[in-house]
Amino acid sequence: MTDAPDLGGWTHVYSGKVRDLYVPTTALDDDDTWTGDPLQHSPVVLVVASDRVSAYDQVLEPAIPGKGAMLTRLTRWWFDELPQVPNHLAYAEDDRLDVPPIPDEVADRATLCRTLDMFPIECVVRGFITGGGWKEYQATGAIGGIRLPEGLSNGDRLPEPIYTPAWKAPMGEHDENISYERTVELVGETVAEQLRALSLQVFADASAIAESRGLILADTKLEFGADREIGIVTLADEVLTSDSSRYWDAEAYATGATPELRMASFDKQIVRDWLAVNWDQDVSEEPPTLPHEIVEQTAERYRALVERLTTG
Incomplete structure (x- = not known):
């Protein structure tokens, strides 16, 4: 189901209907017998919004072009507009964090976040x-x-x-x-x-x-x-x-x-x-494929x- 890309320095740990989650590879044990929830082993998670679209709890085909970048841009904007509410944003410049660079291929749709329960x-x-x-x-x-x-x-x-x-x-x-x-x-x-x-x-x-x-x-x-x-x-x-x-x-x-x-x-x-x-x-049953005009209208x-x- 997922089209989560491989990202250098990051390990893909989970995909939801729309977002893919990664943790720094260094946060995981090198031991091949490692088990458990990867999110419990990392103070940060890289949230990558895909172009996938879901409705009625189903992932649909095809994806909406540019959707992941638009969702990420809007989320970042709203966090800035709502400073009175604590949010999960993390920053690579934080000296307490040891995170690899965010790859250019997902930079416009990736958000570095503190891991929460x-x-x-x-x-x-x-x-x-x-x-x-x-x-x-x-x-x-x-x-x-x-x-x-x-x-x-x-x-x-x-x-x-x-x-x-x-x-x-x-x-x-x-x-x-x-x-x-x-x-x-x-x-x-x-x-x-x-x-x-x-x-x-x-x-x-x-x-x-x-x-x-x-x-x-x-x-x-x-x-x-x-x-x-x-x-x-x-x-x-x-x-x-x-x-x-x-x-x-x-x-x-x-x-x-x-x-x-x-x-x-x-x-x-x-x-x-x-x-x-x-x-x-x-x-x-699999939901029907979205027509081209519906995809284009939604993106617009x-x-x-x-x-x-x-x-x-």
Whole structure:
């Protein structure tokens, strides 16, 4: 499945749906009998964003050209815009680190990060009702167990942003929406409250920034881990990208007569919409190949978001 490249001085240790992880080769024992989690043996990890695209927990073909570089650029930008939230960035210039150079071939899509003990929680914040949340609301009148007002329509702004976490499933399995109470069982009450508070803070701050650039941040998915030295809850992984968030054009939203016109998106909604029509989401079968025009339209939407945010 993975197209992770070989990188001099770095050892590939894991591939997710979109990202490939590497640790410095020197961090691993030379002994051929070495076993265990490589991430436990290194203070840093090189996160390389690929061009792979996923939807409904499946990796799709073909990839989106330039996607990895765009996600990385946007994540770096958001970390700079949110200095009040601790993040996992590491720097090769740090005298305490002994890391090889980042190879030029992946420099535009690689991020050097401190290794964290990740929490198995996807921290989802919704400011508008759409996607899976809309389907759940139609069926139950609630999202993630949070009762919402009657009569909402697809794309409506919620009375206030809501935190609806999910359990992060192993590769190949579906993530599972869970209650806040379940997160307390998984990570403890103190960490669960920190995850909720930090997620809502990031969403509020990012929403204000997006609004200043004529964009609506409809929802987002964040991940956090514990700093191994001091234990502080730390923002990690990709942040507020087209893969992890829904962005809409604010002017189109204000003037659109239908949900389709209102929610002019800058994310992979094009892919989701095409799959909804052309695939029954039977995970026992390979998903269909994305048409060229869908790939090109998605890449254009990703590029447009990066430009609107970072040069606005």
